[in-house]
Amino acid sequence: MNKPDNEHAHTENVQDHFRQVQHLLEEQALAETAALPPDLPHDERHELLEKMLHKRHLTELRKKLDELHSADVAYILEALPIEQRLKVWNLVKADRNGEILVKLSTTVRESLIARMSRDELRNAAEHLHTDEIADLAPDLPQNVMRDVFKSLSIDEREQLRTAMSYSPDSVGALMDFNMVHVRENVTLEVVSRYLRRLGELPSQTDHIFVVDHDDFFKGVLPINMIVVNNPETVVGKLMQTGSIRLNPDEKAEQAAHSFERYGLISAPVVDEDGKLLGRVTENVVLDFVRSKAETSLLNQVGLRGEEDIFASVWKSLQNRWIWLALNLCAVFFASRVIGSFEDTIAMLVALATLMPIVAGIAGNSANQTMTVIVRALALGPRSRTNVRRLMYKELKIGGLNGLVWGSIAGLFAYFLYYSVPLALVMTGAMLLNMIVGAITGMSIPLVVHKLGRDPAMGSNIMITAITSSSGFFIFLGLATIFLI
Amino acid sequence: MNKPDNEHAHTENVQDHFRQVQHLLEEQALAETAALPPDLPHDERHELLEKMLHKRHLTELRKKLDELHSADVAYILEALPIEQRLKVWNLVKADRNGEILVKLSTTVRESLIARMSRDELRNAAEHLHTDEIADLAPDLPQNVMRDVFKSLSIDEREQLRTAMSYSPDSVGALMDFNMVHVRENVTLEVVSRYLRRLGELPSQTDHIFVVDHDDFFKGVLPINMIVVNNPETVVGKLMQTGSIRLNPDEKAEQAAHSFERYGLISAPVVDEDGKLLGRVTENVVLDFVRSKAETSLLNQVGLRGEEDIFASVWKSLQNRWIWLALNLCAVFFASRVIGSFEDTIAMLVALATLMPIVAGIAGNSANQTMTVIVRALALGPRSRTNVRRLMYKELKIGGLNGLVWGSIAGLFAYFLYYSVPLALVMTGAMLLNMIVGAITGMSIPLVVHKLGRDPAMGSNIMITAITSSSGFFIFLGLATIFLI
Numbered sequence: 020m021n022k023p024d025n026e027h028a029h030t031e032n033v034q035d036h037f038r039q040v041q042h043l044l045e046e047q048a049l050a051e052t053a054a055l056p057p058d059l060p061h062d063e064r065h066e067l068l069e070k071m072l073h074k075r076h077l078t079e080l081r082k083k084l085d086e087l088h089s090a091d092v093a094y095i096l097e098a099l100p101i102e103q104r105l106k107v108w109n110l111v112k113a114d115r116n117g118e119i120l121v122k123l124s125t126t127v128r129e130s131l132i133a134r135m136s137r138d139e140l141r142n143a144a145e146h147l148h149t150d151e152i153a154d155l156a157p158d159l160p161q162n163v164m165r166d167v168f169k170s171l172s173i174d175e176r177e178q179l180r181t182a183m184s185y186s187p188d189s190v191g192a193l194m195d196f197n198m199v200h201v202r203e204n205v206t207l208e209v210v211s212r213y214l215r216r217l218g219e220l221p222s223q224t225d226h227i228f229v230v231d232h233d234d235f236f237k238g239v240l241p242i243n244m245i246v247v248n249n250p251e252t253v254v255g256k257l258m259q260t261g262s263i264r265l266n267p268d269e270k271a272e273q274a275a276h277s278f279e280r281y282g283l284i285s286a287p288v289v290d291e292d293g294k295l296l297g298r299v300t301e302n303v304v305l306d307f308v309r310s311k312a313e314t315s316l317l318n319q320v321g322l323r324g325e326e327d328i329f330a331s332v333w334k335s336l337q338n339r340w341i342w343l344a345l346n347l348c349a350v351f352f353a354s355r356v357i358g359s360f361e362d363t364i365a366m367l368v369a370l371a372t373l374m375p376i377v378a379g380i381a382g383n384s385a386n387q388t389m390t391v392i393v394r395a396l397a398l399g400p401r402s403r404t405n406v407r408r409l410m411y412k413e414l415k416i417g418g419l420n421g422l423v424w425g426s427i428a429g430l431f432a433y434f435l436y437y438s439v440p441l442a443l444v445m446t447g448a449m450l451l452n453m454i455v456g457a458i459t460g461m462s463i464p465l466v467v468h469k470l471g472r473d474p475a476m477g478s479n480i481m482i483t484a485i486t487s488s489s490g491f492f493i494f495l496g497l498a499t500i501f502l503i
Numbered sequence: 504m505n506k507p508d509n510e511h512a513h514t515e516n517v518q519d520h521f522r523q524v525q526h527l528l529e530e531q532a533l534a535e536t537a538a539l540p541p542d543l544p545h546d547e548r549h550e551l552l553e554k555m556l557h558k559r560h561l562t563e564l565r566k567k568l569d570e571l572h573s574a575d576v577a578y579i580l581e582a583l584p585i586e587q588r589l590k591v592w593n594l595v596k597a598d599r600n601g602e603i604l605v606k607l608s609t610t611v612r613e614s615l616i617a618r619m620s621r622d623e624l625r626n627a628a629e630h631l632h633t634d635e636i637a638d639l640a641p642d643l644p645q646n647v648m649r650d651v652f653k654s655l656s657i658d659e660r661e662q663l664r665t666a667m668s669y670s671p672d673s674v675g676a677l678m679d680f681n682m683v684h685v686r687e688n689v690t691l692e693v694v695s696r697y698l699r700r701l702g703e704l705p706s707q708t709d710h711i712f713v714v715d716h717d718d719f720f721k722g723v724l725p726i727n728m729i730v731v732n733n734p735e736t737v738v739g740k741l742m743q744t745g746s747i748r749l750n751p752d753e754k755a756e757q758a759a760h761s762f763e764r765y766g767l768i769s770a771p772v773v774d775e776d777g778k779l780l781g782r783v784t785e786n787v788v789l790d791f792v793r794s795k796a797e798t799s800l801l802n803q804v805g806l807r808g809e810e811d812i813f814a815s816v817w818k819s820l821q822n823r824w825i826w827l828a829l830n831l832c833a834v835f836f837a838s839r840v841i842g843s844f845e846d847t848i849a850m851l852v853a854l855a856t857l858m859p860i861v862a863g864i865a866g867n868s869a870n871q872t873m874t875v876i877v878r879a880l881a882l883g884p885r886s887r888t889n890v891r892r893l894m895y896k897e898l899k900i901g902g903l904n905g906l907v908w909g910s911i912a913g914l915f916a917y918f919l920y921y922s923v924p925l926a927l928v929m930t931g932a933m934l935l936n937m938i939v940g941a942i943t944g945m946s947i948p949l950v951v952h953k954l955g956r957d958p959a960m961g962s963n964i965m966i967t968a969i970t971s972s973s974g975f976f977i978f979l980g981l982a983t984i985f986l987i
Binding site for chain 2: 032033088090091094098100211214215217218219220222223224225242243245246247248249273276277278279280281282283284300301302304305306308309312313315316317322329332335336339342343346347349350351353354355357358361364365368369370371372373374375376378379380383384386387390391393394405408409412415416419420424427428431435479480483487491
């Protein structure tokens with residue numbers, strides 16, 4: 020008999036939990052400071068009372084934390100500033116440390132690991148599955164990893180080695196080893212007895228795997244099938260042999276698309292020879308999709324990675340400086356472009372007021388083109404004709420936008436300075452720079468993609484750099500030729 | 504007995520499918536054009552041969568499409584330009600039209616629906632579950648919806664009305680009605696018999712729901728439990744009563760976080776009175792997370808929604824014009840800011856070359872701040888102290904960045920024009936504008952969030968607009984005071 024597992028006991032919202040923990044922390048801090056002032060009358064009984072109050076709050080907090088799902092504790096740790104985070108962390112039961120660490124973002128995880136002793140870390144890691152240890156491994160000190168490795172069985176060591184051997188964006192890195200397998204010649208009756216003996220199935224088990232005596236993958240048997248079919252049926256008759264199989268070296272992104280497309284809950288990972296290595300489950304995939312999306316958003320503005328919200332100012336500066344530096348180089352360059360037309364500007368100051376218009380709009384338009392291309396690239400490989408067609412379309416859009424907005428900007432310029440030549444130069448420069456923008460917006464993601472990088476990475480900054488320099492150059496250049 | 508469902512029969516990659524379909528389309532087009540030229544010798548037999556060839560390719564293509572999972576067909580339709588897309592669409596079996604339409608993006612779906620007759624559309628919709636009809640409803644003509652509605656049973660009409668009554672970003676909109684429920688006083692034996700009679704469980708069924716005779720929700724019974732427990736056990740003894748329940752009016756985003764945090768596969772949707780309304784499954788959630796992430800990326804550059812890659816130039820222009828127009832207004836304003844300092848610039852042209860530096864870097868830095876704040880907001884509500892702490896930190900970062908990059912820019916200015924006052928004005932302006940940037944980067948997402956909108960929506964453009972105008976104003980203003 021199995022008691023219902025309590026892993027999902029959450030009718031309350033995690034944000035309520037957060038508020039409660041924060042409230043307890045505040046009360047506890049209050050009790051703490053109230054106990055501190057030495058100018059209070061030295062009443063022994065009073066002091067004792069304070070201490071008890073302090074302790075009571077800690078006990079209450081500890082109790083609250085024990086009741087929470089480890090994912091909720093992780094959420095709360097992420098949302099707390101560093102001192103409070105450490106206080107909460109010390110109250111969490113040691114045997115839950117591992118599963119909570121696995122669920123934290125790298126930066127928050129590092130902040131906690133830095134405060135843990137070698138023994139505590141080893142103990143935390145030993146409570147985990149091998150695939151989870153592999154996830155933690157990059158953040159653990161080497162000597163701890165050595166201890167952990169020694170404590171594993173030979174099979175587990177092999178699994179850990181396997182899990183750590185794959186690149187972080189491959190299917191192998193998402194894989195776990197908690198799967199149930201059976202042979203194809205047994206009946207459902209036998210399978211049911213076997214499962215009953217196991218007592219509990221690994222989470223996210225929607226099917227069990229059918230393998231031969233050498234662990235070669237034969238097919239999958241959905242748990243639902245065991246329930247809806249006659250117990251005498253033989254596994255081989257029900258198993259699905261055509262279901263999707265993942266290769267450990269495949270891109271994780273591609274596997275995520277398969278999960279989404281076919282509504283998978285778990286999928287087997289099979290090597291080239293057809294041997295079953297492990298499985299990937301949808302919760303890991305969901306996590307991957309979410310963090311990938313976040314990384315794109317961060318990368319676009321040149322943030323290198325996730326930044327702990329409560330990271331020190333110094334850490335934040337380190338995370339952000341590279342693209343600011345690149346951006347500075349870009350504007351220095353743009354500034355020199357303008358500088359080379361100083362004589363022109365000296366003769367016609369109006370140019371200085373109008374030039375940011377040419378630079379700005381093309382940047383925006385180019386970013387739109389870039390976003391469309393990045394999406395098209397994400398949709399998968401397209402034939403040459405399709406890429407050519409798409410590029411042709413974006414060029415047309417750039418040109419049309421240039422005509423429309425260029426005319427408006429030209430009118431704007433005319434009504435300010437009542438000069439037809441100036442208005443025409445404005446319109447011409449807008450048109451040309453919009454086309455430059457379209458070309459830039461297309462080629463940057465295509466080139467970055469060819470190089471195998473995330474096409475969203477910093478492309479925003481590069482595009483703005485190019486379109487503003489070219490905008491200044493085209494506008495001031497045309498002005499020098501036609502107006503001076 | 505159940506035959507293994509073929510829904511997951513995909514050892515091949517969808518991209519291979521795409522290439523095959525495209526190849527068949529090209530061959531077919533070749534055969535078609537080869538048949539056209541009238542200057543060929545009018546050989547009857549030759550013509551016949553061509554026609555047969557043409558037909559053979561179509562048959563082959565149709566066969567290929569029939570073998571594909573509907574999600575793969577949807578993928579292929581998305582990736583094809585409009586004429587080829589329509590050709591493929593006509594070859595797809597009519598009874599699969601519905602399930603494929605549901606899986607398409609709105610724009611591609613619209614392009615197909617526009618070419619379908621009322622009968623075809625009604626037929627397509629009638630093959631769907633009520634929750635799927637609700638998803639299609641906004642894109643279907645009114646008369647088709649009336650026909651469909653008439654063809655439904657009373658229960659189904661009620662479900663359709665329910666599904667359509669929730670706002671698109673609420674849990675209600677993600678809900679489906681394909682759930683299995685049982686009473687708590689029956690044994691697993693009885694449940695198994697019942698399930699065997701059903702023959703097949705709805706996809707993504709990881710547990711069945713326990714309700715009383717009035718459909719009030721009591722708890723959930725994981726399918727795994729049925730398998731691993733003794734058949735004589737009563738459902739009430741095993742069911743989990745504390746598991747997560749979703750409210751139909753809850754934000755879908757919040758439900759998605761729960762799925763991610765607790766690794767859920769499906770969750771019950773229960774109304775205020777405790778009545779079971781439906782369920783939400785992880786594949787719908789994964790879809791929601793993915794499309795939400797995409798929308799953010801699009802919104803940031805002012806694209807209003809998903810754009811069919813092969814949409815007409817005209818449609819694309821419509822999708823993009825709003826933010827370009829807003830951006831134009833912003834740069835017109837910035838241009839007028841510069842214009843008000845024309846006299847200053849006329850006296851010192853160097854200012855015109857240096858001013859884009861002040862504007863550019865602060866925009867980049869402000870976008871970084873904005874991204875960090877947007878992420879913090881997504882993590883959930885934080886207490887006032889935390890927001891204040893975060894704002895204080897971002898201000899410090901802005902100030903420090905201003906000092907560092909301002910000094911570098913000051914040196915740059917000095918070595919160009921050998922003027923200490925100019926260099927100091929440069930540094931001062933950079934410092935001030937970086938602080939303006941930090942304030943802008945914080946307040947825009949906070950205000951937009953307070954207004955209940957997506958904080959990423961167009962914030963990029965607003966921030967750039969503000970930081971560039973303020974950059975010009977501060978730099979030229981300081982220059983007017985100290986240099987002229």
